Amino acid sequence: MSQTTHGLGGLKYDPTKKARAPEWNVFFALVGIIIVFELIGRLFMGDSFLFNTRDNVDTLFNQARLQIIILQVSIVGIIAIGVTQVIITGGIDLSSGSIVGATAMIAMSFAQVAMVNGNPNPKAIFGDLGWMDLPVIVPVLVGLSCGVVAGLINGSLVAYTKIPPFIATLGMMVTARGIAKWWSKGNPISFPTDSYALIGKGMTPVFLFVVLAVLFHCIMTYTKYGKHCYAIGSNEAATRMSGINVDRHKVLVYVIASGLAAFAAIVLSSKNLTAQAGMGVMYELDAIAMAVIGGVSLQGGRGSILGTVLGALIFGVIISGFTFLKLDAYYQEMVKGVIIVGAVVLDQWRQQSRSRGK
């Protein structure tokens, strides 16, 4: 009768042989890549990738490197958290990079200071209106609203007109990039207030990334919202027949994804102290790649935020590893492509060997 905790009898069932969570494979890939960099470093360069080799500091690890590994992916990582949810519902979001561009421009224009180095701000967008030195809440709310509006449009198109998410978000991608350029006619927008500059200062982006990742991991695992995301991605028609308002749920998912992209834009523009129309180009592909490397299935229904975070870390390690190895810039892209593919092949290969029975 000990079996009844798992099921209703029938076949013999050995709960200790439960399949390993797929996130483990991603984790092993991450560790493997780190080890490769560490080995190459030790053998060919006489330097360590992870550990501290400087005399003037007495930490065990090379702390600066650990920090930059996470820091440089935390902004795309925030986007990837939202993109993961979209992919789990069986959709895709190509617009996140452009939303970053448009939101950064719009939010930044509400965050400008009046005086730079004693001169009036030469780039003030709303200088005539005197909208400068506004409290930080204004640009943040404006930025988030941009994301919500974009998400509402994406979501409504996908849910109510039933066009493929690829097209709906491709349209948004083109349109939002147009808006970004039009907003200040191609000029960059700079010189934010000190309080705005705090949002993305130092390691704050990492902190925000981690908090959001934990929050959404719990939401995807423990709440109705998460369960319905998986259900829709798994079998949309069935979910609809089960009496779930699939359309409303989809709108919510796209709003959350675009909202996170907008939030990432705020952090990014604050970190860089500037906003440009070209910001965020290709972020959508990086975010999707992080999710897929982390085991999220483009078919929908499978994957987790934890996986995506691991996928993001793989990206971070690769970028830092390349600089560490002083790899020629021309080769970096080639090798990056190979590693992305390699990580997924590895994951696939392990899953298959597992499904063969052991």
Added chain:
Amino acid sequence: MSQTTHGLGGLKYDPTKKARAPEWNVFFALVGIIIVFELIGRLFMGDSFLFNTRDNVDTLFNQARLQIIILQVSIVGIIAIGVTQVIITGGIDLSSGSIVGATAMIAMSFAQVAMVNGNPNPKAIFGDLGWMDLPVIVPVLVGLSCGVVAGLINGSLVAYTKIPPFIATLGMMVTARGIAKWWSKGNPISFPTDSYALIGKGMTPVFLFVVLAVLFHCIMTYTKYGKHCYAIGSNEAATRMSGINVDRHKVLVYVIASGLAAFAAIVLSSKNLTAQAGMGVMYELDAIAMAVIGGVSLQGGRGSILGTVLGALIFGVIISGFTFLKLDAYYQEMVKGVIIVGAVVLDQWRQQSRSRGK
């Protein structure tokens, strides 16, 4: 007994009420967009979009405009023919734009002349080896081989390692772009031989596009290759169980797609008389959008080359229409996004109203 030509009895069947081919919807969208441009032109600008209004020419249509409408999409159109096949098998190809960049660089470097305006060619890549003024067949074959190799890699990754096509071709996209930059260390390659320059001269790209479209339309409709593409996209597992070598077929599909992209690169570099590493950026998305606007389902199993050609024409009309209307460049992108989405929404909406029973 007249029913037996259609089936095996059972329900009443009225063959005259057969559903309209989905390509018609795309065609209507195309005509609609042209009419809108013509009307706006007549009403607000006192000019005609399609017809000739100049005195110095005596043709009925504005021939230059008709030509550029097709010419400007024929190169991406050639790519879209291949991408359509990939999508019909349920895959996706993100690498075509980068393959254009890499192939253009490599092919062009074998097509350079020795002397420019009486001076030695300043950009000759293989000048030291004397590989200049080679017969045109050399760069063409080299270029096509690049495509075939890329396709073999894409296809083998998708077919044999079972990684998602999105990731396999994303990896190829990053890698091929890296190769394009590395090939001549970022320098453009120019000054092709006269015979190479003929490939993309004048309206030749349009001719090539049309020939390839007709050829592949027939292949997709009448041959085993085409049938198996639809079968795989429709239900890969079932196709496999039916005793079809799905893996080998997929490799062939990706080879054809990359081969067409490479061919497009040759035409493009010949047309522009130069090759540079940034060529073809975003072409993959345009090609996919053309296919989807033309009714090709990203789920796989449905769509046609004819649809994709119509989708390409919609793109061409939009681009020329914007210039005709003197639409501010800032708005062009915004409106383009809206039109892409609009065309697909229209198509979707008509299909739904049809499936409601009339």
Added chain:
Amino acid sequence: MSDIILETRGLTKRYGGVHALEDANFVLRKGEHIAVVGDNGAGKSTFVRQITAVEQKSGGQVFFDGREVNFSGPLEARESGIETVFQTLALADDLDVPSNLFLGRELFKFRLGPFSVLDRKTMRERTLEALKTTAVKIPNVDNPIRNMSGGQRQCVSIARTAAFASKLVIMDEPTAALGVQETAQVENIIRGLKERGVPLILVSHNLRQVFDLVDRIVVFRRGRIVASLNKDETDGNDIVSYITGVKGIGAEASHA
């Protein structure tokens, strides 16, 4: 009038040129159990899809619970109290058994709009109970539905419908994939519904089962309702002659 729970008048569905359902007039009374039988492709599932609004009908009217209804989708049909086991089972392949059973009706630890926290333990326990009524054996209910056998999937679908049965239950070939024991159990479930007075439409090819369980038998042939017979006034051979067209409206045409 008031004892009619479901009525259709002239219900029609065309797919392109295919006349899948024509002019169906159908009446179901409160507490009544009706079987729908007919050849493959006769339009039985099409009929079910029109009533539950999985598709939009081409013509005709549907009355449910005393008023005309025009459901915009299965969601609305379900909210009005129609529970259905579809022939193509409506299950989410990647979710485990409890999640499927409670899909759209989750139990919560505490509510917070869409972010309400699920009470997974209770749902799991109730799932095991509900499945016991179908006699199905499932070694591990935490495995995704994707990994279940045909009969296991069917039982999950039936258990769900039985657990939430309200005003009307429709089952489209519920026992087709089931084993001997499971079939017997599901027939018991149906008898239970009868006792509770829940009306039922049962689509089935199994005439033995049909005669065992229902009050009235409706025969579909070539997209039309060709007969509606009380169980006591007919027998298996009679039904088969309606199904094959030896008897009934289409009798002459069937030899064309």
Added chain:
Amino acid sequence: MSDIILETRGLTKRYGGVHALEDANFVLRKGEHIAVVGDNGAGKSTFVRQITAVEQKSGGQVFFDGREVNFSGPLEARESGIETVFQTLALADDLDVPSNLFLGRELFKFRLGPFSVLDRKTMRERTLEALKTTAVKIPNVDNPIRNMSGGQRQCVSIARTAAFASKLVIMDEPTAALGVQETAQVENIIRGLKERGVPLILVSHNLRQVFDLVDRIVVFRRGRIVASLNKDETDGNDIVSYITGVKGIGAEASHA
């Protein structure tokens, strides 16, 4: 030895911790028709999937046509002469009926490697013929399979298997979705196979059918083969007691 067409020794399949098939020893002789019966989830389809190499087995050996085989996939199994109707029908939803029937065995007008030109007219005519043997009615065979009813799909799948039957035919619950007439026809097809001497494995829950058609009955229970009985030496009640575990290997444990 030479009259054995298929034999498995110790065939085993585990999914994670689920022991879906354990130590199956099975023998099929030339020309013999065997039924496989058992509860839902007893491992019948799993057994079929291991023989046809849809999945890779966890252990044991399979001998086919006199030699040990290790098919790498269903393609190879099929090329060796094993034709199967799977429980989850292997049809391409977007293709029409003739394309599905001839999938992987197209007829050509002229050959040119992968770009061979299809002979659509002949394939269409042969399709209509092949389907007539199943008695199924399909108003328009040019519609995609997606739009076919459950029974119509099943008949297409069966017609395909019957048309290309060679060394061994396996059918996993072929008549589950079929109507009265269609079931009778399919049973006729199976009798035809018997006459032609083609061996068959029939998975079915329908004991009446099993006793009508086959020579020997193999009972699965909890992933194990618990009995292999000649039709003449047993009866329905006997089989049911094996299925439910009243008799056979697991008899004591089944009350645990």
Added chain:
Amino acid sequence: QDIGVSMALFDDNFLTVLRNGLDAKGKELGVGLQIEDAQNDVAKQLDQINNFIASGVSAIIVNPVDTSATQAMSDAAAAANIPLVYVNREPVNVDTMPDNQAFVASNELDSGTLQTKEVCRLFKDAGKTEANIYVIMGELSNQAAVMRTKDIHDVIAGPDCGVKVNILDEQTSNWSRDLAQNLMTNWLSTGAAFDGVIANNDESAIGAIQAMKASGVDMATVVVAGIDATQDALAAMQAGDLDVTVFQDAAGQGAGALDAAIKLSKGEAVEQKVYIPFQLVTPANIGDFLAKN
């Protein structure tokens, strides 16, 4: 009278200033300008020119994406007999252009050279004989990035520098501030000592500055050089973070190109080659440039 303009890229700081110069001049003269964005795509640019021809514009101004792709553009315009003016980047076919084509540009060779020479001078003034630098390149597929990087190599290898400069590493930031920031932080994590950073553009230089400041590097001890003289860069220079940048008269080029186009469309003769020089910007002469870009 309509003039078609095809810009290589809209969202580029420098080209935006050029475009604004064109626009302002156009308003002043009352000519209709239709400005298109080629989005860094050579092929798109050629198509835009053909679209202009189809619309029957009286002259075309092109800011080439790729200066080696100009032959096809010249051919297309010549075939339609429409005047063509190249702006900002010198076309390869400059010597064989037909009479109704011209160009107004700066010599890209100068920018990197001016920048690197000034960096050498600063090292010398600081009394160094040897210096280690990092180089941040622009987008590798872009000619300006390639040229400017080559200039850096040429100057430090040549006799003019006077200080032995070692390049510790050379990587790309794709022109972007954000990637430059990440790149610099990665470099800082290696702990190697360095004396300067030369970037292909100001945005990348500013990114490097932000990374260094975040890591507590004393900006007085490193030399940072960019190119473009954007407002952000000038502000950074005023704050003492950026040491060198290079100005090119974008607005002047735009206005000059429009002038030439109008004259050509009227059939008047113009000078076919107009070079507008780069100018070095340092804290010493920054005042002259504050109001310009």
